[in-house]
Amino acid sequence: MNMMTVTRKIPEHQAVYERVRDMILLGMFSPGEALTIQGLASRLEVGVTPVREAIRRLTAEQALETLGNRRVAVPEMTAGRLEEIYFLRMHVEPELTQRAAKNISSQQVVDLREIDRQIDEAIALGDPEAYLERNNLFHFTIYRLAGSAILFRTVQSLWVQAGPALRVVCGRYGTANLPDKHSTLMDALERGDGPAAAQSLREDLEQGLDLVRESIRVD
Numbered sequence: 396m397n398m399m400t401v402t403r404k405i406p407e408h409q410a411v412y413e414r415v416r417d418m419i420l421l422g423m424f425s426p427g428e429a430l431t432i433q434g435l436a437s438r439l440e441v442g443v444t445p446v447r448e449a450i451r452r453l454t455a456e457q458a459l460e461t462l463g464n465r466r467v468a469v470p471e472m473t474a475g476r477l478e479e480i481y482f483l484r485m486h487v488e489p490e491l492t493q494r495a496a497k498n499i500s501s502q503q504v505v506d507l508r509e510i511d512r513q514i515d516e517a518i519a520l521g522d523p524e525a526y527l528e529r530n531n532l533f534h535f536t537i538y539r540l541a542g543s544a545i546l547f548r549t550v551q552s553l554w555v556q557a558g559p560a561l562r563v564v565c566g567r568y569g570t571a572n573l574p575d576k577h578s579t580l581m582d583a584l585e586r587g588d589g590p591a592a593a594q595s596l597r598e599d600l601e602q603g604l605d606l607v608r609e610s611i612r613v614d
Contacts, residue, residue: 411445412445416453416555419453419558421524422563422565424559426563428468430450431467450467457552458552469559477604481600483553488550488596488597491546492541492589493590496584497587497589498541498542499540499587507533507537507584514526527561527562531554557607560607563610576595577599579595580592
């Protein structure tokens with residue numbers, strides 16, 4: 396009997412949701428930028444139905460806000476909104492990191508160090524798109540290792556809400572000034588030292604918060 400390999404196909408509505416979510420996360424839309432269902436459908440070359448569903452989900456997650464007339468926008472980052480997002484991030488992400496330290500394998504440490512090398516390369520080249528993409532991959536690779544689906548989804552939502560503001564920081568201050576506590580974080584993960592890994596992650600977040608705060612003050 397011949398065995399066939401079945402490849403799981405992601406439903407279109409989920410694929411479109413993930414594409415729009417990642418576009419917001421990576422700062423492809425500016426804070427305050429208005430979007431339309433038809434405009435997104437044309438840009439993504441898909442039908443309006445999955446785009447409408449993606450917008451509904453992202454609005455519920457506060458990654459988008461409704462303007463009326465079938466338009467939505469990427470929310471502007473205010474000081475109050477920023478503090479609430481980072482209050483949650485400061486609690487949830489260190490916890491995920493501490494849990495990940497118990498589960499990480501030696502090969503996963505090697506893989507993360509390679510991703511971190513790519514982040515350093517993006518910083519040196521002044522490539523904000525590559526920095527944001529690889530930095531996202533670095534963090535969420537760690538968070539997946541925690542094995543906590545609820546906390547993981549919470550962090551995904553928080554990162555999407557913060558993404559456009561972080562892209563503004565990249566454009567304003569350049570990649571050379573971006574936070575990177577990854578070396579000490581990786582050393583702690585390799586030792587299986589959860590509290591030290593959580594502390595390094597917390598310091599990484601604090602540096603990022605300071606830059607976003609400054610960008611808001613400048614505006």
